[in-house]
Amino acid sequence: MIKWICIFLFSASCFSAAAQETFPVNGVADDRPRIFAFINATIIQNSDDTLRNAGLVIARGSIVAVGRNINIPRDAVVIDCKDKYISPSFIDIYSDYGVPVPERNAPPYSYSAPAQLTSNVKGAFGWNQAIKANVDASAIFSTDENKAKLLRSFGFGTVLTHQKDGIARGTGTVVTLAGIKENLAMIKEKASAHYSFSKGTSTQSYPTSLMGAIALLRQTYLDAKWYKTNPSTEGVNLSLKAWNNIQDLPQIFEANDKWGDLRADRIGDEFGVQFIIKGGGNEYQRIHEMAATKAVFILPVNFPDAIDVTDPDDVRLAALKDLKHWELAPSNPAAFEKAGISFCLTTADMNDPKKFLANIRKAISFGLSEKQAFNALTKTPASLLNIYDKVGSLQPGKLANFIISSGPVFDEKTILYQNWVQGERYFVNEDQWNNFKGIYKVSVKSPSHSTEYTLYVKDNQNASIITTDTLPAKFSFNGKLISLNFSPEKKSEVTIRLSGRNDDGLWSGNGIDENGDVVLWKANFLKTLPPLPESAKKKSEAAGAKITYPFGAYGWDKMPQSENLLIKNATVWTCDEEGKLEHADVLLKNGKIVQVGANLIEADAKIIDGTGKHLTPGIIDEHSHIATFSINEGGQSVTSEVRIGDNLNPDDINIYRQLSGGVTTSHILHGSANTIGGQTQLIKLRWGANEDGLKFKGADPFIKFALGENVKRTTAAANNRFPDTRMGVEQVLTDAFQRASDYEKEINKAEAKLNTGRKKQDRSKSVWDIVRRDLELDALAEIMQKKRFITCHSYVQSEITYTMRVAEKFGFRINTFTHVLEGYKVADKLKAHGANVSTFSDWWAYKMEVADAIAYNAAIMHKMGLNVCINSDDAEMARRLNQEAAKTIKYGGVSEEDALKMITINPAKALHVGDRVGSIKPGKDADLVLWSDNPLSIYAKAEKTIVDGIIYFDINRDLQMRETMLAERNRLIQKMIIQKNAAGAKNTTGR
């Protein structure tokens, strides 16, 4: 019976669907005006205007009139909405509704797998499989009633949908959730262009990394612009053509993370694009940075569930930042509102979209205003997509997209009855349209007698008969049909079975009584149910977790400030001309070293007693891989276009751990997966700063090169990427610089041509209209112009030598050979070339090319007069670099002071920042370490590590923070246990 009704209701809505003129009709035409008038409603026109006791008229799927005193057309179907609310339905701006979901993401990059160097896509498309600018969601969209029904059930009427696959994803299309033909449901064919950092299903090797994805996007912007000049060498490139065609649409970037958001925005800034940024939900952790993007954001409400924290061994693995995020995630939208940043809300990323409204309510309890929540689902997305003339509010002329509910849409108790899309009615909780809950008098009349019962109807599935006892009843009510079974007495095994129908609040029907007699029955509404005792009053959440910088372990409540510091009476290892000074004072002001000497006095400086302690320059790690999201762009042998600085991770705990080992500056290198790797980034370990704040400003730019086994992929099962031998590596280098030389020549020629044109300096045309700007060759040209410098991963003497010869051929020098474990074999050649060297203290025999590596390497090269650095290449070892340097005393008899220089002034010089850092000298940056002991001793601990005059690590503060963190973890875990238990209890009683 129930089933039959459902089919009836569903098909009813299909029958009334609008017809299209071009489509032939198999049968008799059935064009209907579809005029409906909703009266006596509370109408939310938009977030500002609410009309009480008002009416809404729609016809042929559009709104005709809204207001308090409107004419109701005579041919309208009138629907009384007394005590009901009508509001515009929601818009989900980040959906993939109705478009094919890409099968699965390509497997992650495997170092040992064969490379796929070209695109697998057939046709006149571009070179990279992840650039799918030609994908057009409108061409692949088809309605999906199951998904539409789900989205409608919590208030959505319109979505922007696109295919979430690739780095460039083509265009999105705006469709309504009406179950009508796609032609009519589609209200904006091409509404947006989409991008991401994820290559999705692309199986092509490049890009293997986040920084590679960024470089690919940047290069594609350049290529697309160049393609507009119709270069004959390119032929037809449908990817670039499509890219150019969609640039005027709203540009949406799926960044999914606070730092990713900033990266996306930076790409936009470079190419004059203001992206709409799809965030990840952790933006509240860096809200000031978000505001600075000036972007509109799309925010998910996928707030994490409490994790199971009952097993202490497992919960140890849950990070404080995740526990805190669990507590604070619902505050994300409120943080945007408070910061005045415009945003939309989306169902995207939710494991269970049914929780959407509940999560919105959660966000509201964390301070999001209902008004902004409403705008974020209506006007804001509509305006962004230039469809506010069609959807997003209730105005004549707009689509008849609205919901009818029992109250304000975000109220917990509100029931959504109907969701109208383009004038089509869809039932959500239709059975509750009439308020039937309450106490009824039921009269059952059999041939012999008549009995009365009192019926408590709690909802459409639960009711009970009240006599002297409370008798449970089997009850169902679907708005129209009623079924009721109960036993007339407690413990009675016989039942009275009734069925009937609702006629405007009066229930009546027939049935069989306990004696088997046929009965007639009716029920009259007496009164509403007595109100249940209010469960805990709704209150705004007071989130306990603090936003710290960084957000996770050991973060600051407030970023520390530079202060004037006077370190007294320490053994000062200057690593400069003055050598080692006993009982010396060092004064730091405004982030700089001001004075070094004895008995210094400074009234407004904080005194640090250095008695018995040792003060050294901050340690500089020439070769580090911390604080980044990706290290290797292994997709090609030459990737000079990628930049480590594009993907720094300021939250990396290794920054803090290394501060605890006295490191203040780190040279973050690309990995060694390819011959010409990426551009490096020098950072200072300013724990808590953002990406930009980490960067060592004004330092010369460097680039990483690599030689030997890693770049020829010795351990790969089946290498198909050139080169496979050291002979090939030499040619990769030669070829790269030959191409860069030719590129320079081409640029010069183009410049000359522009300058000698009829009009001197033709401003309308640039060199890049003539020459295709190539980010890879740009970086190589910079090397030849001595504006960018190489640090080259190297092991054996043959490759060290040939690399120097290639550089010499092209007129430049290798700035630094890093690792350079056979450097001792060619120390004289390195000296003649003018290279710096940076090596491990004692690594060897972990692969063939280090079979001749010796721990005496540093000492020999030092004795040969080379500028020798000791580097880490390892996040653990970096916090013991002082000990690694000390090994040169053991292996080769280097003096203590010279050993210390290998991790201070020597790397500073190698990195061209010797005038800024690396020694204790007035005028230099106040980057210092106060040690408990001789800094070359294994027993020495860094007690204070100072960067720019700011104490970023203090051994005592560290101990305090451990306790604070432990307390915070415990608080959050207890809270999770309580919530989990509460949720568990609800689940068991609910069924």
Next chain:
Amino acid sequence: MKKVLISIIIITSAAMQAWSQDDIYPAPEYKGLLFITNATVHVGNGEVFNNATIAIDNGKIKQVGVSVPVPADDVKVINAAGKQVYPGLILPDCDLGLKEIATGVRGSNDYRELGDNNADIRSIVAYNTDSKIINTLKANGILLADIVPQGGTISGASSVVQLDAWNWEDAAYSIDGGIHVNMPSFSEPLSQNPAQVQNNSVIPEHMKQAIEKTAEIKSFFMQARAYLQDNNHDHVNLKFEAVKGLYNKTQKLFLHANEVKQMLAGIDFVKEFGFDVVIAGGRDSWLIADLLKQNNIAVILQAEHHLPDTEDDDIDQPYKTPAILQKAGVLFALNDDASTPRYRNLAFNAGTAAAYGLTSEEALSAITLNAAKILGIADKTGSIEVGKDANIIISEGDILDMKSSKVLYAFIQGRMVNLKNKQTQLYDKYMYKYGLK
């Protein structure tokens, strides 16, 4: 009748001509008397003797003390004035002599066998005394090592070798003393998926697998026990035979485990089988130190120079774990599993432990006597005590601190071993090339 006074200069120049490692010979057997005088002797058991003499006879320690007479005729005397004397260091868990070039050269590797239950596999037979790595360890004071096979759940038997030998039969110091089991992992980092919801009633798949695997390991040992009740079998089972010593405690069970749950499962092997159990790995052992003590489970900590397991852990957790075990009374040794310096920093692992809560002598014990106890060779070595083999090193200064750690002499069973190695030879070669020496 002449007294041979050997100075540092004589020793270092003696091997100067040797350019290739093939010219570094194991020291011949030494039958006579040997004295180390004026020494600061770090016994290995916590004791220190200043200005002491060690008398060695026929490769064994005969006397240690401040008033040991040195006869005037036909003896070797090493004057260790101002130097530090220690027992030879013991590397308790390594693939030395099995793995030469760690990656990219398959032919140089013999450390990991195929199969899941390799109880019958014996590392000693593949131990390559000509490995170029061995001599670099001696040069840093490591004189003994336990050679451990890898791979599978039960990897096989380890043997202790002394590091100055012509072949594996000469090198063998204690054969097949450890049976090595790799405990399955019970944990899956939650932090990788913060949104993950676990249902209390469902045991996650990885956990189920670990429980099943553990049951399978136990089943093997149950069947072995039953089999070994009888020594007359129609079909000899080599795997059961190989673990016989576990039941009479002539062998120990080394459970390779880092997680708490893995280690807790290990307690069963004590309770159910009465084995001598050693945890190798023990990263999280600090969390259950008292429990390990109660069950007499010893621990080999694989490496001090590790990052903490989690972002929230104390940043110096691995550094201070030894001090926590020491305080709880757990018998533990330190290892150096670092794959890039190839294990030669064992002493500095102990140095770090000393910087973070152990005394210097406790840290020394962790790489000498404790290791000997765990490996079942404490009756022969591990400390400078009367009756033990003269496995002794003499260092310029504090062996635990790289700035002063320089091994001048090393003796294995009283034989003064050559401290030259491939690295010193290449050093000499290129100092010669550049005219620096």
